[in-house]
Amino acid sequence: QVQLQESGPGLVKPSETLSLTCTVSGGSIRTYYWSWVRQPPGRGLEWVGYIEYSGSTNHNPSLKSRVTISMDTSKNQFSLKLTSVTAADTAVYYCATSLAYCGGDCYYDYWGQGTLVTVSS
Amino acid sequence: DIVMTQSPDSLAVSLGERATINCKSSQSILYSSNNKNYLAWYQHKPGQPPKLLVSWASARESGVPDRFSGSGSGTDFTLTISSLQAEDVAFYYCHQYYPYSSRTFGQGTKVEIK
Numbered sequence: 525q526v527q528l529q530e531s532g533p534g535l536v537k538p539s540e541t542l543s544l545t546c547t548v549s550g551g552s553i554r555t556y557y558w559s560w561v562r563q564p565p566g567r568g569l570e571w572v573g574y575i576e577y578s579g580s581t582n583h584n585p586s587l588k589s590r591v592t593i594s595m596d597t598s599k600n601q602f603s604l605k606l607t608s609v610t611a612a613d614t615a616v617y618y619c620a621t622s623l624a625y626c627g628g629d630c631y632y633d634y635w636g637q638g639t640l641v642t643v644s645s
Numbered sequence: 646d647i648v649m650t651q652s653p654d655s656l657a658v659s660l661g662e663r664a665t666i667n668c669k670s671s672q673s674i675l676y677s678s679n680n681k682n683y684l685a686w687y688q689h690k691p692g693q694p695p696k697l698l699v700s701w702a703s704a705r706e707s708g709v710p711d712r713f714s715g716s717g718s719g720t721d722f723t724l725t726i727s728s729l730q731a732e733d734v735a736f737y738y739c740h741q742y743y744p745y746s747s748r749t750f751g752q753g754t755k756v757e758i759k
Contacts, residue, residue: 568753569753570750627743628748631685633700637693638694
């Protein structure tokens with residue numbers, strides 16, 4: 525059974541960088557796709573991006589070049605960095621995975637519990 | 646981007662009655678190479694991560710009650726709860742994962758008890 529757990533600061537100042545890590549157990553990140561999804565308060569789910577088992581990435585174009593997703597196979601972790609954050613980046617951030625190949629990530633059958641990141645001075 | 650539009654935004658249904666949620670994509674998410682619709686449905690309750698109910702438009706996940714069913718093809722999809730139970734109160738989202746596209750979710754539908 526694959527399990528995911530997000531970790532990182534719950535408060536980030538405007539213009540700074542949001543950094544989160546997802547630790548994976550019960551499965552190897554050397555296979556499939558590993559994704560980030562967020563939900564701003566009172567709003568719906570938004571796809572942030574994914575990293576593929578090979579290390580290639582894809583992200584939501586609305587986030588422009590602010591997003592970096594990376595992986596550390598030695599720790600079985602993948603990470604999200606979002607630069608130049610504003611209040612609009614305040615959200616619950618989930619890491620998720622789909623143990624399938626769909627020309628990118630698929631449906632998400634495993635999710636972390638989510639972590640709230642607030643952008644505020 | 647493929648835009649996913651759900652209707653209605655909210656829905657109040659009596660216990661034991663049918664709830665129907667629609668999801669329309671701005672372009673077809675039926676992949677001709679394998680004749681599969683790249684659409685999933687999730688149930689989301691406050692304080693919990695979303696739960697996958699249906700993948701490939703109509704494949705119910707293991708352990709999901711059979712009162713939940715997905716249907717549709719191309720651009721028009723439906724999630725049906727055949728007999729609403731109290732524990733089904735939640736937000737429901739459709740999600741497209743069409744190959745080589747940016748993934749998108751519908752805006753969500755809130756289901757409540759009438």
